[in-house]
Amino acid sequence: MGLKRRINYQWRLFLPIATALCIVFGAIIFYQYKREANYRAQVFNTEIDLIDSRILDAYRQDVNLRTFLSFIQQFFQGSMFEGVRVSVYTDDRLTYSLGTPIPLDMTDVDIRKRSATYSNIEGSDGERLVRREEDKLYFFSKVKSDDGKVTVCTAMPYSDNVHDAIDIDMRVWLVILSALAVTLIIAYLSTRILSRNVVLLREFAYNAASGGKVREDYEFPRNELGDISREILKFYHDRNKSLETIKRERRISIHAIEEKAKISRQMTNNINHEIKTPVGIIRGYLESILGDPEMDDQTRTRFLERMMTNVERLTSLLNDVSTMTRLENGADMIAVESVNMHDLVYQIEYDLPANNLAGKMEFQFDIPLDCEVTGNYSLLNGMVCGLIKNSALYSGGTEIHLNMISENERFYVFSFYDNGNGVGEEHIPHLFERFYRVDNGRSRKMGGTGLGLPIVKSTIDSLGGTISVHNRSKGGLEYIFTLPKYVDKD
Template identity: 45%
Template sequence: DDADTWEFSDDELGDVSRKLLTLYRDKIHAEREKMHHERQIGMNVSHELNTPVGIIKGYLDTVLADDNMPDALKRKFLVRAQQNTDRLANLVSDVSMVMRLQEGGAIDYGIINFRDMTAQIAEDIAQGHIADNMTFICDIPEDCLIKGHESLLTNALFNLIYNAAQYSGGTRISLLWKGENDGMHRFEFADNGCGVDDEHLDRLFDLFYRVDTGRARKNGGAGLGLPLVHRIITAMGGDITVENAPGGGLRFTFTLPAA
């Protein structure tokens, strides 16, 4: 049927061909970028795992090679090996969680009383001496109920606290409720430390990114804490941003769905 026949001029055919070629090139480029990203993650994971493994092996090899090593020195080496074993276990757990969240793994949601949860976190901080050099200020209303996964969310908040305690150089941490809008609670987590240079802000949630590589390695940081926070918050339907606060320190603003 002539009415159903599609006819194209040479110019139109050329334009279609160019568009198809552009789409194909874009697809190839995206695939290559994805492969490069995944390869880089794999290399970083391998490197981070090898560091504590090498330390553990060094201490154990030294202990086993010296039958006459004094008990005090032997215990010191075994304690260091145990500490790095814990670090390795935590690293494996964090990598596994990041990958699961990145791949859209299923999350079981429940209703969480955010005030009760953060009160428990405050008690754990004190008992565990996690931020002894800082005052933790928490202001959450009694009726603040959110929909989420309590264990993952606790993990995210502890990572924010640990990051501030280890790297901010500040004396105060605060977690504040800033209101509810369109079914989302908004919170602000901040410290009064030194903050970071603006050039680093956009990369703080990138896997394995360190603002100060040397200092992070010395303190055991692997560049996984803040990326994990970002993935947990977004997996629960919220969002999170970070900025340098006007008075100093980092300020994270995040949202979570109201129950």
């Protein structure tokens, strides 16, 4: 069975309105027609009343009625009342007649019996009736004088002149029909505007439901329904944008989780690898000592010293791993406070001769006395010491500098550099990666764990700052890092 074709929404909206308008106009036309017809008939009857009144006035003034009737006949010659019939009875005897005599005994009942259609209009002076007699319509009136001696009967055939006088002017019909046509046109245009909005909204709903492409340039009409449609369209696009944002953030989150898991696996593998080396060395020396009870003291002491070196290396590695884990997994739990960078770096410089952290390199700094940053004293101390240690181990230079070079409303900007050899440009992007070594053999010989610079970066990141590194034109590496200014919330 085929699908039934539905009527267009505009026609479903227009046809009831047009039908209602036609009914209303029909009722108005019918009422106006009846009212106008009755009014014109009354006007016509008023003229007949005037004929009767003039005849009775002539009688009261003792004017010759025959002469008066002849005057009336001449007066109405060529007018709509041409052919009017007048009969005058005196004491029930016909005395004067204009046209065919009208029977005196003709009553309402007689007229009703002999009439197919009629209209009865009551007046103060007598009766006026419109009747059809022998297929001719008549206006009929019968009036008596005050003394009851004279009776005047008047009848008017329904001629073309009479029809034109009492019929409604065709121009009236044209005006009414024109008004109806204009109203229907306005209704059609109005329903077209409303239906256009519904058609566009239907198209949008269909595309949205079926997964089709929904345009953003729907031209909804400027009305209340159009405003609602635009809000629905805006809500739909905002919802889609929100869903896209959620999907994108979800993909980013999944990617971040996967990257974090990947980094964790890499770190675990690197830690295992880094731990196996010193543990293997320690085990080898222990087996050598235990397997040779007769080993001389000098050899045993050398083996024990090497075992101690690898134990210290293993301890440093475990400490660095612990620091990295705390920075990555508990960054939001780090207690921050106001830290005076000048005092912190001054104390580090003061302790360098004792701990030999800078080796043979000279350390200098230039930081204002009132340089208050938001941070953690222990982490910042470890971060600066890590940079110094890294330069002392690998730069091959003679000087280390730490200066505050600029500031803005939120941050202090610092420069840490040395005058050493620097590194190849291909290594720059990887210096903050875990366990990355520019020279594996040299780094292991120096005792590095491969976590020094990653810890520096994680420290600054956890405190809300940034860090970058590049080779200096004059030689050596330069680290540019920022730390947030301390703001007293009280």
